[in-house]
Structures are given as structure tokens and as C-alpha cells.
Amino acid sequence: MMKLLYFILAMITLSVSAQTESIPQGGEYRFNSDIIPCITTEQRFEIKNKLKMARKVLIDKGILPLQYKSASAPPKFIIPVKKAANTAMNEVWAISYFVDHNLEYPNKLQDYNCGTRTYDDGNKGYNHQGTDFYTWPFSWYQFQNNMAEVVAAAPGKIIYKHDGEFDMSCDFNNNQWNAIYIEHNDGSIAWYGHLKKNTLSTKAVGATVAAGEYLGVVGSSGNSSGPHLHFEVYDRNDNLIDPFTGNCNSGSSWWQNQVPYRNPTINALLLHTAEIAFNTCPETETTNISFQFLPNTSVYTAxxxxxxxAGTSAFYKLYKPDGEVFAEWTYLFNENYDSSYWYWHFNNLSDLGEWTFECTYQGKMVQQKFKVVNLISVAEENLEKLSLAPNPVSDKVKFIGTLPDAENYQMKLYNTIGQEVFKTPTFLSQFDLGNLEKGVYYLKVYNNLSGVSKTYSIIKR
Structure with missing residues (x-):
């Protein structure tokens, strides 16, 4: 189960021109703290047998070669997770665990960098054999809204895929996962596991995919403690490959640009109407995210x-609509955390217009815009709470929630390469996608009066 293990309050240096709390709220958030094996030994054996049979069929059809040239170079990977178009977040993933290079157990751990960011399980005789990319922040909110997409790390051919399994697991259950398997031009194979049900690429087995091409949505199928991608790689001789290179894994990196062992990043700057609270798996978080606030009401900058x-600092600024700095402060980190969150409370933002919340960390700056307005209509408040169902969809899809005034909105639907598929000058509570090809689409809903918009990801089956 995903758990918040630590809640840490820390004093900060705060220099502001307005009233605010000088003590931040927040702390560490840990993924898979219960150490759930992604695949059992029996499941891995079964998967390899299925891949062997699938490859034989593709070889007989001439889709795969009988043998690969020994000089064929291995692929160079890109990160296999990316944010969808419908998210305001800067990034949607973090790494929890790498491949375990110490085959002894229990608690005999060694990752590629000679650290212990991996795990084993003595009871099940398990050493982690992949890289786990988990969604952060608000994993289940991302899951429900298809915000984290799995993409091909390198070009290749789909040799096998499995779908239709339960995708909201929170513990070890011995279930099968939803997964897709790609063979590259050197004969190596990448496994993409734990995908969300009915979101896998509609391309057939044997089809070619390009690097960065959509494969599915990050889910929690199979043995899983929450939404994440298990990325596992084998060379053409079926040897397990850790694509990362370091002091405890010599050789060449399999990444185009290997990310650092610690890759400090601002995943998101968000504004909330209430304090941050996380969920009990698999409940979807009540995020209380908003980008509009009434004057002098509670605003949580997160x-x-x-x-x-540890030892690094984040630098914050809050700008008024006229560009004047309303508040600025610095927060010093005292610990190393795989993922963390920190927020501050304001209740005196009175200037009407568009504000800017800014954070600079490790030389990289992220901004998030929000508005202080005199009036937030019921329809405006509920725009953030609207959802589409069913999703994935075969034909008709409809909005669930309090519907806005139709004449104040317009809607546009785009495909994955940004082409406009259709548009409507008013809000439609229900529409039919039956004539569209299978794939992923993005529906953008605009408010003609305020300019506020929201984008929804739709998977057409």
C-alpha cells in the first residue's frame, strides 16, 4: 500500500510583504513502502514462454529475423513515461527502485550506483529486476485522468501484449499484469508492465513503433502497491540488462541521456483550496486543486x-498581477527524499487578476499561474470536478458532474499529433466518438468569458 511514512515540520527563512505561515507543512511521500514484488518467479517464467511462442510466430511470418547480426548495437532509450497533454504538472514521474545487483537476500541490496535504491524479498526469493517509474504527485488522480502515458523507450516491434486485467491493485495478489513487449533491432526486448486496463496501444502484434510512441497509461495491474511502470530489459541472449551504468554496473549506458542517480526536479507547482491530503489505496485523492480564488480566502501554494x-534550497516567489513581488522565501532541505511536498498558506491575496507562483530549484525555474477574481460561478468551480465516462470509450461518452452553462463554452478535440478532429461552439454534455479511429484524443473545454480551460484525455477503443 502507498503510505505517507513521514510528516516533517521544518522552520524556514521567510521574507515576505504579507502575512503567511512561517512553518511549512509537508514532508516525504514514499512509494511501495511495503515492498511488493512486481512479478513472481512463476509469472516471469510464464511470460518468457509466451514471448518465445509469439516470437516463433513472427519469425515464421517473416516479421522478425531468424537471427540478429552479432554486431548489432543495443538501442539507446528515452524515458518511457511522459506527461499527457491534460496535466498542469511540470513532470509526472519519479523513480523508486532500480535493478538489484546483489542476488542474495533478504536485505542484500545493491543498485547500479552501489546504493540501496532497490529491494528484494527473502520470503518469495525475489530480487527486483527492473526500474520502477511511479507517478507523482497524486498517483490515483493521475491514473483516473490518464495523465501519465507509457511510451516506447526505443523503436521496435510489438511482439506480445496482454490486457483486460484488474488495474487498481494495492498489494501482492498473484494477478497477471497488463503489459506490452517490444523487441528492438538488436534482438533485445523491453517489458512495460502494470499498465491501465484497456489503454494499451491498438497496434497489432508485429507492428512497428517509434521511440516516444504511445503504448498505454501507467496503471496498477498485477502485483502492485500503486500506479507505476515496471520497465524490464533483456538482451537477445535473454540476459537481464540494467540500462543504467555506474560503479556497480560497468559497461555502456543504454540511455540516450542517462538521468543522474539523484535527479532533483520540481514535478509540480499547484494551488489548493485546502490542506494537502493523500489517500488510502486505491481511493482517488481529493486534490482540492484550483486556479481561481476569491479575494482574501485560503490559498495553499504547494x-x-x-x-x-539534503543541503539544497528551493527559492519561492509570489507575484501580484502587476508583476510586483508579493512574497519571497527560501526553504532549506535537510533530508534526501525520493519524493516530497511542501506547502504554505496565504489568506490575504486581494489584488484581482492573474498571479504567478514561482519556484527555482537546482537552477531550474517553474511557474504556475492562477487568478484572484470577484466571482467564481458554480459552473466554473465544477469545471475542475467534471469527468468523462466511460473512459476508455467505444462510442458515446458523457460528462459526469454539475454541467456548466452550454453557451459560455466551446469544445475542441485533438489527436496525439495536435490535429483538430472536431469542434463545437457550445458545451455538449454527451457526444459520439464511434466514427473515430482507435487511439488517444484530447478534449479541450474553453470558457469564453474567463478564458479558463481544461483538457481531458480520452482513449478510443
């Missing part, structure tokens, strides 16, 4: 980090 580094 920052979400991956790979927070």
Missing part, C-alpha cells in the same frame, strides 16, 4: 519534488 537533496 510544491512537489522528486529526488529532494
Amino acid at each position: 510544491s512537489y519534488f522528486k529526488d529532494q537533496l
Whole structure:
């Protein structure tokens, strides 16, 4: 189960021109703290047998070669997770665990960098054999809204895929996962596991995919403690490959640009109407995210980090609509955390217009815009709470929630390469996608009066 293990209050240096709390709220958020094996030995054996049979069929059809040239170079990977178009977040993933290079157990751990960011299980005889990319922040909110997409790390051919399994697991259950398997031009194979049900690429087995091409949505199928991608790689001789290179894994990296062992990043700057609270798996978080506030009401400015580094500082600014700095402060991190969150409370933002919340960390700056307005209509408040169902969809899809005034909105639907598929000058509570090809689409809903918009990801089956 995903758990918040630590809640840490820390004093900060705060220099502001307005009233605010001088003590931040927040702390560390840990993924898979219960150490759930992604695949059992029996499941891995079964998967390899299925891949062997699937490859034989593709070889007989001439889709795969009988043998690969020994000089064929291995692929160079890109990160296999990316944010969808419908998210305001800067990034949607973090790494929890790498491949375990110490085959002894229990608690005999060694990752590629000679650290212990991996795990084993003595009871099940398990050493972690992949890289786990988990969604952060608000994993289940991302899951429900298809915000974290799995993409091909390198070009290749789909040799096998499995779908239809339960995708909201929170513990070890011995279930099968939803997964897709890609063979590259050197004969190596990448496994993409734990995907969300009915979101896998509609391309057939044997089809070619490009690097960065959509494969599915991050889910929690199979043995899983929450939404994440298990990325596992084998060379053409079926040897397990850790694509990362370091002091405890010599050789060449399989990444185009290997990310650092600690990769400090601002995953998101968000504004909330209430204090941050996380969920009990698999409940979807009540995020209380908003980008519009009434004057002098509670505004929680929140920052979400991956790979927070002890001894580093984050620098914050809050700008008024006229560009004047309303508040600025610095927060010093005292611990290393895989993922963390920190937020501050304001209740005296009175100037009407567009404000800017800014954070600079490790030389990289992220901004988030929000508005202070005199009036937030019921329809405006509920725009953030609207959802589409069913999703994935075969034909008709409809909005669930309090519907806005139709004449104040317009809607546009785009495909994954940004082409406009259709548009409507008013809000439609229900529409039919039956004539569209299978794939992922993005529906953008605009408010003609305020300019506020929201984008929804739709998977057409």
C-alpha cells in the first residue's frame, strides 16, 4: 500500500510583504513502502514462454529475423513515461527502485550506483529486476485522468501484449499484469508492465513503433502497491540488462541521456483550496486543486519534488498581477527524499487578476499561474470536478458532474499529433466518438468569458 511514512515540520527563512505561515507543512511521500514484488518467479517464467511462442510466430511470418547480426548495437532509450497533454504538472514521474545487483537476500541490496535504491524479498526469493517509474504527485488522480502515458523507450516491434486485467491493485495478489513487449533491432526486448486496463496501444502484434510512441497509461495491474511502470530489459541472449551504468554496473549506458542517480526536479507547482491530503489505496485523492480564488480566502501554494537533496534550497516567489513581488522565501532541505511536498498558506491575496507562483530549484525555474477574481460561478468551480465516462470509450461518452452553462463554452478535440478532429461552439454534455479511429484524443473545454480551460484525455477503443 502507498503510505505517507513521514510528516516533517521544518522552520524556514521567510521574507515576505504579507502575512503567511512561517512553518511549512509537508514532508516525504514514499512509494511501495511495503515492498511488493512486481512479478513472481512463476509469472516471469510464464511470460518468457509466451514471448518465445509469439516470437516463433513472427519469425515464421517473416516479421522478425531468424537471427540478429552479432554486431548489432543495443538501442539507446528515452524515458518511457511522459506527461499527457491534460496535466498542469511540470513532470509526472519519479523513480523508486532500480535493478538489484546483489542476488542474495533478504536485505542484500545493491543498485547500479552501489546504493540501496532497490529491494528484494527473502520470503518469495525475489530480487527486483527492473526500474520502477511511479507517478507523482497524486498517483490515483493521475491514473483516473490518464495523465501519465507509457511510451516506447526505443523503436521496435510489438511482439506480445496482454490486457483486460484488474488495474487498481494495492498489494501482492498473484494477478497477471497488463503489459506490452517490444523487441528492438538488436534482438533485445523491453517489458512495460502494470499498465491501465484497456489503454494499451491498438497496434497489432508485429507492428512497428517509434521511440516516444504511445503504448498505454501507467496503471496498477498485477502485483502492485500503486500506479507505476515496471520497465524490464533483456538482451537477445535473454540476459537481464540494467540500462543504467555506474560503479556497480560497468559497461555502456543504454540511455540516450542517462538521468543522474539523484535527479532533483520540481514535478509540480499547484494551488489548493485546502490542506494537502493523500489517500488510502486505491481511493482517488481529493486534490482540492484550483486556479481561481476569491479575494482574501485560503490559498495553499504547494510544491512537489522528486529526488529532494539534503543541503539544497528551493527559492519561492509570489507575484501580484502587476508583476510586483508579493512574497519571497527560501526553504532549506535537510533530508534526501525520493519524493516530497511542501506547502504554505496565504489568506490575504486581494489584488484581482492573474498571479504567478514561482519556484527555482537546482537552477531550474517553474511557474504556475492562477487568478484572484470577484466571482467564481458554480459552473466554473465544477469545471475542475467534471469527468468523462466511460473512459476508455467505444462510442458515446458523457460528462459526469454539475454541467456548466452550454453557451459560455466551446469544445475542441485533438489527436496525439495536435490535429483538430472536431469542434463545437457550445458545451455538449454527451457526444459520439464511434466514427473515430482507435487511439488517444484530447478534449479541450474553453470558457469564453474567463478564458479558463481544461483538457481531458480520452482513449478510443
